Amino acid sequence: MTAKTRYFLFGSALIFVVGLSIGVVAYYGGMPQSLFRSGTGPAELGYVPADATVVAYANVRDVMNSELRQRLRTLGGVTDEGRNEFKTETGIDIEQDIDEVVAWMGAKTSSGVENGMMIARGRFDQIRLEAVAREKGARIEQYHGKSLIQGPVEHAEAGHHGRSEMAVAFIEPGVVALGTQSQVKQAIDRPVGKNSITSNGDMMARVAKMADASFWAVGRFDAISSQAKLPEEVTGRIPPITWFSASGHVNGGIRAVVEAEAKDEEGANNLRDIIRGFTALAKMQAGNRPEAKALWPNVELGGDGSKVVSVSFAVSTQLFDAMTASGHAAKKLHK
């Protein structure tokens, strides 16, 4: 073998190994998402309309594979009941079939219909899922070349007041959209990325901060408060908040950060005072029980001197163990 051949083989192997190493590092979560990505956030954001007020994401695979979930499962805190029920109803096994989920919520339409959709990426056997849907009496029609599964005929004819008929569509290989019929159709019609939330600079600036989180939600606070129908006494006392976000990372325990953006610094300071008050109250209540005090999550209040108020905390596995144990004890007492 000549030196030239050896150099060629070495160079080729080097490219191969470096490329694979990048993949391995990315796979095990050690690579900043922005390094090779051409956009911020998950790909499914391309299906979210630009005027969505709240966007949420969950890396189902991360959560399902997390040490925390396995631990809760062995302790009996997590059962397969709900998962099996969902599988029977839809044919989708959340644990095995779904990798990640993006959900969004928008302002109510003029006719008072709630606006929103869920987009799931994973491995879906379209033929089997369509067969399950047919068994349940769903209608399947082709809409612009995509299969659109609509709710049972009797539901559609009954015409639920204020609610639109639900639909499921396989919008691209491995991607399913679930929402109102009109929203799902719009998702099919809208070219991915065009007029999507990715063009909403305010929202995307906040989404960009969520890199590497197992789950997150970002939205305008007015949208949440109007949906939550909070009593006036509560809304009147909360300082005016424009944006909120929450993100968490799940593994052995949960690390979470909740941020709220007040209209001004004064509002942010008021909000911090309220949070400090609640934290102190909770600590005082736990103070009577030393074991509970030891397990209390370490809450950090941040964002001093700015409009943003952040609360971060980490919940350890010990706390979950204690909660599960007390749950079991309560059940025994109940029996």
Add this chain to the structure above:
Amino acid sequence: MPQATVPVPPLPVRQPAYGPHQAPGFMTAVMRIFDLSLGTMLWSRRTIFLGLVVGSPIALGILFRVLEVMGIGNVKVGGSAASGPTVFGGMIWLLYLRFIVPVLGIFYGTALIADEVDDRTITYLFVRPISRAAVLVGKYLAYLVTTVFVVLPSVVILFLLVVPLGHGSLAGSFPALLTDLGLLALGLAAYGALFAFIGAQFKHPLVTGLVFAFGWEQLALALPGYLRKATIAYYLQALVPHAMPAEGLGSVLQALFRDVPSPAVSLAVLFVMIVVLLALAGRIVERREYVLEQ
């Protein structure tokens, strides 16, 4: 006066590892031919063709990336923009497995013996005290190393270029990449063995190979019944990890491939094919009398 004779020491004789009258073993011969053929194959004019064929998907990937960065447009499947992993999956299936791998198999596999015949150099190989089958197997291994060392790195580069398009995730697609790499290596081995057999058996192997890959395989896959089982693509497509595009040409292909063998069956059949075809090719080369045109 008698001259004094100075004893002359005998010249050192380089002893071959296998003894002066003993032919090298089959594997030793295979490795010798592999070593000889690798450099020849790698630096032949065919490598320019290989570079062009393998470089075009990378150029396409760079183009997609530039278009997205400039905001000019994105790749569309069935009228709607597709994410990076979908585009990558489509390129692996349609460009690599259905085009590049068979083409490389044809151009290199059919030439393993045919080139030596055309260049009238086959005699130099066949007069050596080694099995003729070892010549074929050694050249086949050289083909495999040449193509694998060019195709697989290009796929890794393409992965890094294309998968991040449209918010695609490298981490999410990485397991599929590993399957793709294994699949491509297996495809190169299977097509190489098939075309090595065709090269040994048929008079015009290039034409026969092209007819097989782009005539018979396409036709047999489209026809209902058992004919598709006489193709390599039928077994390879069962191992493809990517979901096919939902409409258009992809949808048609998916509908055609609904009846797929299990991965275990596909792997077993492909391995058997490689061994049987190489054995057949070796047997033909052993028995055939090559008459060189003057």
